[in-house]
Amino acid sequence: MAGGNHSGVTEFVLLGFTDLQELLFVIFLLIYITTLGGNLxxxxxxxxxxxxHVPMYFFLSHLSFLDICYSSSITPKLLSGLLAEKNIISFNGCMTQLFFFAIFGTTEAILLAVMAYDRYVAIREPLHYVVAMSRGVCVQLVVGCYAVGSLNALVHTSALLRLSFCGPNLVNHFYCEIPPLVLLSCSDTWLNEMMMATCAVFIITTSVLAIVVSYACILLTIWSIRSAEGRHKAFSTCTSHLMTVALFYGSAAFLYFHPFSRHTEDQEKTASIFYTMVTPVLNPFVYSLRNKEVRNTLRRATNKLLSCRYSHRSRSNHTEAGITCHSGVIRRNESDT
Incomplete structure (x- = not known):
């Protein structure tokens, strides 16, 4: 059997979680609903x-979109599997899930590096920020992120499709991921392992390096600001991004720097939960709670919504009162007649 098309396996069984499935279903469902609501x-x-409508929030809107997409590529199937006796996914469905998850995950990793560069330009060259990070430049950077993510996903999915799967078909994970799938193959997987390690090290290392260099320059710029208030204001715009980077890259590095080492099953699944579910649900709260502009905008939007509801309710009460008074006049006139 020379390729995946000659594989004897037509479906996989995702082992996922074997304990407390009902409780996990409720927890993961609440996390997923919160992820959708917060990011939308x-x-x-x-x-x-x-x-x-500035570059920083243009990138943030795409970060929220990516969080929705790659969480949605995993969680619905996970939730349905927790309610079923067996979490079965077809071979083509497994490859499709892996492909889209790889696109959105890789794109987000690169986008976080782009956001670090955006913060560097905003703090280092505030007077030229709008020109340096024009709408066209921002669009090109985002398109570049998606292009690299799509290329990475295409490479790994194509490499998996060339493998043969003779059985067993039990994937020791809660979604289709490259390391557990490669372990099930009856083909030579040396190329897949090398590509996995090389791409992971290259993407994560270059992105983290870009972030570190950007923030090193940012710190030097902040250090040159004389007023303590100015330093605090400049650094406060970066803390939200740093928290997101720590969550995302910490779990990703654990999974992909040593993808074929013998991590315990619980360690791999716990890191995957942080990578696929916890980070997407926390990002909107991290940025909204740590960002003064977002908090003020959210407060104004909430006040506007509440005032509109109060105004509508007041108009409704006045209308009902008018109808009652008018009816009372008619009844009095009828009685006089």
């Missing part, structure tokens, strides 16, 4: 408020 809310907030 962030996108709507940015799109509908002109004060947030």
């Amino acid at each position: 809310g962030m996108i709507v907030l940015i799109k509908t408020n002109s004060q947030l």
Whole structure:
């Protein structure tokens, strides 16, 4: 059997979690709903408020979109599997899930590096920020992130499709991931292992290096600011991004720097939960709670919504009162007649 098309396996069984499935279903469902609500809310907030139409929030809206996409590529199947006796996924479905998850995960990794560069330009060259990070430049950077993510996903999916899977078909994970799939193959997987390690090290290392260099320059710039208030304001715009980077890259590095080492099953699944579910749900809260502009915009939007509801309710009460008074006049006139 020379390739995946000659594989004897037509479906995989995702072993996932064997204990406390009902409780995990409720927890993961709440996390997923919160992820969708928080990130969609962030996108709507940015799109509908002109004060947030700047490069930083343009990238943040795409970060929220990516969080929704790569969480949605994993969580619905996980939730359905927790309610079923066996979490079965077809061979083509498994490859499709892996492909889209790789696109969105890789794109987010590179986008975080782009966001670090954006913060560097904003703090280092504030007077030329709008020109240096024009709309066209921002669009090109985002398109570049998606292009690299798509290329990485295509390479790994194509490499998996050339493998043969003779059985068993039990994937010791809660979604289709490259390391557990490669372990099930009856073909020579040396090329897949090398590509996996090389791409992971290259993407994560270059992205982290870009982030470190950007923040080193940012720290030097902040150090040259004389006023303590100015230093605090400059650094406060970066803390949210640093927290997101730590969460995302910490779990990703654990999984992909040593993808074929003998981590315990619980360690791999715990790191994967942080990578696929915890980070997407925390990002909108990290940025909204740590960012003064987002907090102020959210507060104004909430106050506007509440005032509109109060005004509508007041108009409804006045209308009902008018109808009652008018009816009372008619009844009195009828009685006089």
